[in-house]
Amino acid sequence: MPNFKVKNIQDLILPCKKEEVEFAWLAENNNVILVYTKLEEENFFLQIKKEKNSFIIKADKHTKPSKIAYLQKALQVFKDSFCKNEDVISESFAFKQNAFIKETPLIAQNFEQLITKIKGRIYIEIGFGSGRHLLYQAKNNPGILVVGVEIYNPAITQVAKLAKAQNLDNILLIQSDARLLLSVLESNSVEKIFLHFPVPWDKKPHRRVITRDFCEECARVLGKNGRFELRTDSYEYFDFTLKQFLYFNTPKFSLRKNEDLEISSKYEDRWKRQNKDIFDLWVWNLDKTSNDIVLDDFDLSDIVFDQNDLILLEKNFKNLTLKEDNFFLHFENLYKAKQGLLLKVAFGAFNKPEHCYFYIDKKINFIFQKPFKIKENLKAIEKLKKVLKFHFDITLFS
Ligand SMILES: C[S@@+](CC[C@H](N)C(=O)[O-])C[C@H]1O[C@@H](n2cnc3c(N)ncnc32)[C@H](O)[C@@H]1O
Secondary structure, eight states: OOEEEESOOOOOOSSEEETTEEEEEEEEOSSEEEEEEEETTEEEEEEEEEOSSOEEEEEOTTTOOSSHHHHHHHHHHHHHHHOOGGGEEEEEOOOOOOHHHHHOTTEESSHHHHHHHOOSSEEEEESOTTOHHHHHHHHHOTTSEEEEEESOHHHHHHHHHHHHHTTOOSEEEEESOHHHHGGGSOTTOEEEEEEESOOOOSSOGGGSSOOHHHHHHHHHHEEEEEEEEEEESOHHHHHHHHHHHHTSSSOEEEEEESOOOSSOOHHHHHHHHTTOOOEEEEEEOOOOTTTTOOOOOOOOTTOOOOHHHHHHHHHHOOOOEEEOSSOEEEEEEEEEESSSEEEEEEEEETTEEEEEEEEESSSEEEESSOOOOOHHHHHHHHHHHHHHHTTTOGGGTO
C-alpha cells in the first residue's frame, strides 16, 4: 500500500485544500491521527501512525479510495503541504497493478454496486468455481443476467476473463459468502438459483450453504415459478436439502439420479470418472413464510449526547467485543476530534463483518457509507446504541 515515512510533520491547520485535495478535519488518539480527505467524489481517511521518532502516512485500511491514483495524489499533496523534503525518511508510492479487477464491469466490488447493476431477469449461481455452468447459462440465455457468487477470489477473476474472451456481458460476479447474498436481493426477483456440487461439509453441517434460513431466503427472492436447483454427488447433502425444503407447506420437487446435462463441471467429470452417483433436486412452489418482511433502516436519531456523555464515553471506552447468536459487535478505537468523538467499530454477521466510523457530537452519525441493511447489521447497531447510552457499562443492560 502506498505510504511514506517522515521525521516530522508540521502543524496540521485544517481545513486545507490544494490541487483538488481537501484535508477537512482530523481526529486522533495516542497512536494515530486520521485526516478526513476529499478528492473528487471520494472521501477517505489518511492515517498518520505515530512511531518513536517518525510518522508513517498511508491510507486507512477500511476507507481507502477505490482508485489507487487518488491515494497517491493525496499522499503527494499531504507531503508537499505538511512535510519538509529533508525530513522524508522513505517513500513508496508504487502503482499497484490490479486494474483488471477494478475495471471490468463484470465484477461488482460490493453489494451496493451489485444491486445497482441488477436489472431485469436474473439467475443466481452459488459457488461457480471454474464457471463452466455459469458461462453456459449466460451464453444460452442472452436475455438473462447470470449473477455468480463465489467465496474464492481467484475463481472470480478467472471466470470474468473467460466471459470477456467469449464476449459475454450478461454476467455479474461478486466475491461473497452466498449465505449473505440472498438477504440483499429484492423479493420475487430471481428466476433460478443454482447450487452445483457444494462442499458437503459432512462433519461440519453448520458450514453448509443450505440452512433453514437460506431456504426461507430462497422462497423470498424466487419469483412465482422460480426454482432452486441442487446438483451434487453427496447423497447426504441431497437428503439434507430435501428435508430443509420439506419444511414448506406445498413445495414441488423434481428428483433425478445420474442425468447427464449438456455441460459438465470439473468436479462432475471427476466424480463420473470415479463412477459416483449424481443427484439433482429441483424445488419450486415455495410458500413465502417471510416474504414481505421489510427491514427497518438504521435509526440513529433516537440517541442524543451532551458534554457529560462525551466525557464519560472517552473515559470509559473499552476495546470491547460482544457476541450474540448470529452477530457480533467490536469497539475497535476511539479518537478525539475538535468538536466530538470518532468511533471505529466492526460488527455484523460473523462471515461478513463491516467496519464503520461514527462521528459523535450531540448526535451520532455514520461517516462514509452506511452498512448494508441486513438483519445482523441492524441488530448490531441497536446493540451499539445501548452500549453508548450506558457509556460502555454493559452490566446495566445485558
Ligand atoms: C466443490 S466446488 C464446486 C464448483 C462448481 N460449482 C462446480 O460444479 O465445479 C464448491 C465451490 O463453492 C465455493 N463456495 C464454498 N462455500 C461457499 C459459500 N458459502 N459462498 C460462496 N461460494 C462458496 C467454493 O469456493 C468452490 O468454488
